[in-house]
Amino acid sequence: MEKPQTYAVLGAGPVGYVLSISLALRGYNVELFEKRSDPLTTQQSDEWRSTNFLLFQRAFPAFRKIGVLDEVLQFSAKMDKLKIILKDLDEFELNYKGKSQETFAYSMNRKEIQKILAKRIKDFPENIKVNYNTSISNVKIDQSSFDVKHSDGRVETKSGYDMIFGTDGIHSVVKEAFFSIPGFSYLREYNGYGYTELQIPAFEAAEGNQFRVQEKTFFHWPRKEVDTHMWGMPNYDGNINIGLILKITGEYSFEYFKSSGFEVFQKFMFEQFPETRYLMPNMKDLYEKCQLTRIASMKCGPWRYGNFQLIGDSAHCQNPFGALGFNGHMEECSLIADLLDKHESNWNQISDEFYAIRKPISDKMNEYGEAQFSLMKYKLFDEQIQIMIFFKLHFNQSDFMIQISYNA
Numbered sequence: 369m370e371k372p373q374t375y376a377v378l379g380a381g382p383v384g385y386v387l388s389i390s391l392a393l394r395g396y397n398v399e400l401f402e403k404r405s406d407p408l409t410t411q412q413s414d415e416w417r418s419t420n421f422l423l424f425q426r427a428f429p430a431f432r433k434i435g436v437l438d439e440v441l442q443f444s445a446k447m448d449k450l451k452i453i454l455k456d457l458d459e460f461e462l463n464y465k466g467k468s469q470e471t472f473a474y475s476m477n478r479k480e481i482q483k484i485l486a487k488r489i490k491d492f493p494e495n496i497k498v499n500y501n502t503s504i505s506n507v508k509i510d511q512s513s514f515d516v517k518h519s520d521g522r523v524e525t526k527s528g529y530d531m532i533f534g535t536d537g538i539h540s541v542v543k544e545a546f547f548s549i550p551g552f553s554y555l556r557e558y559n560g561y562g563y564t565e566l567q568i569p570a571f572e573a574a575e576g577n578q579f580r581v582q583e584k585t586f587f588h589w590p591r592k593e594v595d596t597h598m599w600g601m602p603n604y605d606g607n608i609n610i611g612l613i614l615k616i617t618g619e620y621s622f623e624y625f626k627s628s629g630f631e632v633f634q635k636f637m638f639e640q641f642p643e644t645r646y647l648m649p650n651m652k653d654l655y656e657k658c659q660l661t662r663i664a665s666m667k668c669g670p671w672r673y674g675n676f677q678l679i680g681d682s683a684h685c686q687n688p689f690g691a692l693g694f695n696g697h698m699e700e701c702s703l704i705a706d707l708l709d710k711h712e713s714n715w716n717q718i719s720d721e722f723y724a725i726r727k728p729i730s731d732k733m734n735e736y737g738e739a740q741f742s743l744m745k746y747k748l749f750d751e752q753i754q755i756m757i758f759f760k761l762h763f764n765q766s767d768f769m770i771q772i773s774y775n776a
């Protein structure tokens with residue numbers, strides 16, 4: 369009998385989890401390593417620097433294939449309206465859906481996805497060994513090895529896996545090991561902006577949590593004069609997750625507000641977004657907790673060397689304004705599952721086909737994310753016609769998605 373393949377998956381973000389489950393479902397053994405703690409038992413350290421995921425239909429096959437789609441939808445909030453609120457409180461409201469019911473967008477908190485996947489992975493105790501609080505370093509491509517630092521400080525060198533997947537995000541240590549390989553190309557760009565997470569908390573009523581603002585709505589508050597943009601996405605529990613875009617440095621920047629203190633920040637918020645006066649009763653607390661994530665895009669290639677394979681943000685990462693990053697990664701996980709069925713454990717064929725299909729698409733997604741960011745920042749302000757352009761591009765994304773989808 370042929371020995372079952374054993375794989376190492378380095379990083380338990382959404383991609384690492386989904387990939388591990390896909391492999392286990394096909395009978396392979398997986399060792400999953402994650403530097404953070406178990407999201408089911410502790411709060412992870414990325415609180416207040418994330419924003420919700422905008423989920424589109426293209427993410428669904430991956431969830432369906434690993435048996436979590438119903439739960440994902442149960443903990444998501446459907447959005448069927450887009451509301452743009454200008455500074456003088458003029459509002460524009462548009463229907464927010466694609467050509468069919470199927471192309472509604474959903475909003476989902478990153479923490480909830482992590483929890484659903486962390487729970488699902490426990491259904492495979494025979495096949496998946498999860499190691500939380502273990503940090504990977506010292507990746508050696510030529511020796512197919514890497515070091516694992518355990519929470520007690522012990523360092524262990526691991527090797528002997530049939531394949532090793534770098535699912536360790538944009539700052540991937542696996543990808544760093546690729547830098548020394550001739551022919552590897554890499555481009556990472558920061559655009560000088562970042563986003564931080566705030567919240568409009570649910571109104572707690574006797575009959576259950578109520579939204580403080582209109583339900584099922586994707587809110588946008590563009591503010592060109594101060595180079596800022598705020599958006600709001602609903603959660604299933606009545607909270608609205610807020611993303612606030614700020615410059616990294618300079619006037620009205622994250623650095624400026626953090627160093628000038630809460631009063632300066634609150635004054636700015638009340639001036640620019642007057643509704644926050646009553647919608648964010650917890651602003652001081654949020655100000656103290658909030659952290660900035662820099663907006664970055666990154667592309668590289670090839671994604672495979674030796675028996676190391678990059679997947680997810682470690683392979684390519686988009687400006688989140690295209691709303692394609694997470695959705696695109698889930699589509700890639702679905703493709704990997706299909707390729708595993710097609711080529712079984714022949715990773716030479718799987719990697720080649722995966723790269724040939726997804727590299728051009730991911731490069732296109734990078735361009736689209738940047739274009740979308742400019743559109744939102746510079747065009748989404750004054751005139752309804754510009755809003756319509758934005759709407760057409762962003763919310764008819766299903767059309768765009770179909771064009772670049774691997775199975776179109």
Ligand SMILES: Cc1cc2nc3c(=O)[nH]c(=O)nc-3n(C[C@H](O)[C@H](O)[C@H](O)COP(=O)(O)OP(=O)(O)OC[C@H]3O[C@@H](n4cnc5c(N)ncnc54)[C@H](O)[C@@H]3O)c2cc1C
Nearest residue numbers: 379380381382383402403414418419503504536537680681
């Ligand atoms: C904190 C955070 C917030 C984000 N917020 C948003 C958002 O609001 N909207 C959006 O569209 N996208 C966001 N993203 C990006 C989005 O999550 C990714 O595009 C998507 O999740 C792809 O996931 P991934 O699994 O490839 O990478 P990630 O989600 O980045 O997961 C990588 C995992 O690898 C782990 N890891 C990294 N280095 C090591 C190491 N040396 N050893 C062990 N483990 C390691 C990390 O802890 C992490 O759990 C965010 C990413 C992060 C990390």
